[in-house]
Amino acid sequence: MTGPELLAAARAGTVIIAGAGVSGAGIAGILADAGATGLVIADDDLARGTALAGAHGARAVDVAGAIAMLGSAALVAASPGWRPDAPLFAAAAAAGVPVTGEVALARAADAAGVWGPPRTWLAVTGTNGKTTTTGMLAAMLGDRGAAVGNIGVALHDALTAKPRVGVLAAELSSFQLHRAPGLAPEAGALLNLAEDHIDWHGGFEAYAMAKAAALTGAVAVYGADDPKVRAVVDRLRAEGRLAPTAVGFTAGEPAPGQVGVADGRILDRAFADDPAGLPLAEVAGISPPGLPGVLDAVAAAALARAAGAAPAEIARGLAGFTVAAHRGQLVHRSRGGAVAWYDDSKATNPHAADAAMTGVPEFTWVGGGQLKGADIRPLLARHAGRMEAAVLLGADAPVIAAALAEARPGLPVTVIEDTDPRSAMSAAVRAAAAHATSRVLLAPAAASLDMFEGMAQRGELFAEAARALDGAAAPGEGESP
Incomplete structure (x- = not known):
């Protein structure tokens, strides 16, 4: 479903929200702000579900009760922690009820102007390095951007925060992107790919293609040094789904159309007017040190350039960035x-x-x-x-x-x-x-x-x-x- 179709369905009928946790609360807030009134909270922890329902004039039921209501439901909104094979989703598929997620709803409501002029969405995904890259990107954006998503700030909180920011640096997991295939961000990065969450997705291909949603907007930034990422890019290109501007990032010297490293500096040969490239920042002193940190910085710089950041902003953001805890x-x-x-x-x-x-x-x-x-x-x-x-x-x-x-x-x-x-x-x-x-x-x-x-x-x-x-x-x- 397109964003307008999601909102139309949510406003017209009953929406069953799967889960009363943090994501469920965010979904309820998004839907309420967007004008949905027929909200049902589905959670076997009825006390938790009732508490969330009370905040939004909704109804709380257990999962069995939610399944029984599918005949009159217009939409199911899934918390990302719920596996795709959960009984509620299987029953929804059998009943022909669409299942969506928090990210798709937030993007649709933002695009519709629910919270004012739409923001610029910069999506960051990959098996590893998401949080560091997102934090670096937010630092480069300064006051006009905010780090949101899995990095710790819920989407609804970010979209309703004051002062308002115009750019969202969104760390998104495969669980979230699984329910947001039409995300189409202004720019999105797929950092790397390796086996992860195979039990949840059912296989590596499904996992990788969930991540691929980040590359289907206006600008795709991808890890050119990672053969698995390149394979996803090739597949999207063959299917006609790849963003019209595809920018590889590399730890080596960048080719035309890439962002990489040359002479100890991050070099932009994708967005710069000069074919020789535009130096963005020194590599020395990047935190965390080592190759993974450099790759994260180059990816963040490419996304920042896609959003119009100047070299001085990128250099200043990297200089002041400190890696989050538990990362070496x-x-x-x-x-x-x-x-x-x-x-x-x-x-x-x-x-x-x-x-x-x-x-x-x-x-x-x-x-x-x-x-x-x-x-x-x-x-x-x-x-x-x-x-x-x-x-x-x-x-x-x-x-x-x-x-x-x-x-x-x-x-x-x-x-x-x-x-x-x-x-x-x-x-x-x-x-x-x-x-x-x-x-x-x-x-x-x-x-x-x-x-x-x-x-x-x-x-x-x-x-x-x-x-x-x-x-x-x-x-x-x-x-x-």
């Missing part, structure tokens, strides 16, 4: 400074862990969690040879241990069987300390929700346990492994 920070030094402890808890899949481990000399690895169907073996084939030891915890620790035994026979491997978050991480840190001679890297290569409230808690408990080894305070930030 040095959190402790033990044994009088001899052993450095690094928290890269955000490495929630093998692709992110590969970026964290690349270029790191010998290290003791702390990993494990939920692999979500991803294959850990290529990561271990690349990096197990530099591991002093491995300490594994979480649901898929036995799977990872077996893969390590094949990749590096004889490597000391400790599997923590404790499932209490605090005591398990303390045990993991003590085991790592027993083997480490220079550095310990928490780069789990797996999701955290089997044991922890999220990747942030996992990283915080790691840092806390490391500091407890000798009662030290946190070191200065900015160092990388």
Whole structure:
């Protein structure tokens, strides 16, 4: 459905909102502002659903009740945490009721002028680097832009915030984009692709093509160094769905139509008038340091240029940007400074862990969690040879241990069987300390929700346990492994 069709359906009939959590509340706010009056909150936690319904004059039902109402429903609006195969969505498909999501509704309502003149949408997606790239982009945009979406500011909150901003730097997940195939942002970036959330999407192709929605607007910014991303771009081009302006970004010297790196500077050969390119910012000093940080900065710069940012704004934004927590920070030094402890808890899949481990000399690895169907073996084939030891915890620790035994026979491997978050991480840190001679890297290569409230808690408990080894305070930030 197009944006106007979504709003027409929402205003004309009953809309069932799947989930009463943060996203459900955002959807309810968007729909209410857009003039929808027939809202139904579907959640088996009826107390939570009733609380949200009361704020919008809506009705609360459980999922079974929502399914029974589909015959009179015009639309189902899905929270991104709900899997595509959830019974409510299967029943909606059978009843011919369209299912949409928060991002599609927010985009449609914004385009219709619900909150004033439409904003410029700059979408950021990919397997890894989304939050860093979005934060960099927002810093480049300054007062005229805001970082929204998965980075922490809900879309409805951003769209109704004062003072108003004209540009949204939106970090969007595959879950969100799955329900927003017609997003068509003014510019969108697909940073990289690797196996992730395969259990949710049902396969890599579905995951990749959900992400591809970011590239179907006016300007597509894509990771030219990533063969999987290039394959998506080629497919979209063949299907006639690729944005009319496609700009590759690269860590190398850019070709015409690309943004890349030359002579230690980010160079724009896509939006600049001079065919030789326009220097945008120095690469030295980019946070986080290393190749992943540089690629994120180049992608952010390309999106900023698509939105009309000047080189001085891009350079100023990068100079003042500091990477968010749990993305490779040095959190402790033990044994009088001899052993450095690094928290890269955000490495929630093998692709992110590969970026964290690349270029790191010998290290003791702390990993494990939920692999979500991803294959850990290529990561271990690349990096197990530099591991002093491995300490594994979480649901898929036995799977990872077996893969390590094949990749590096004889490597000391400790599997923590404790499932209490605090005591398990303390045990993991003590085991790592027993083997480490220079550095310990928490780069789990797996999701955290089997044991922890999220990747942030996992990283915080790691840092806390490391500091407890000798009662030290946190070191200065900015160092990388």
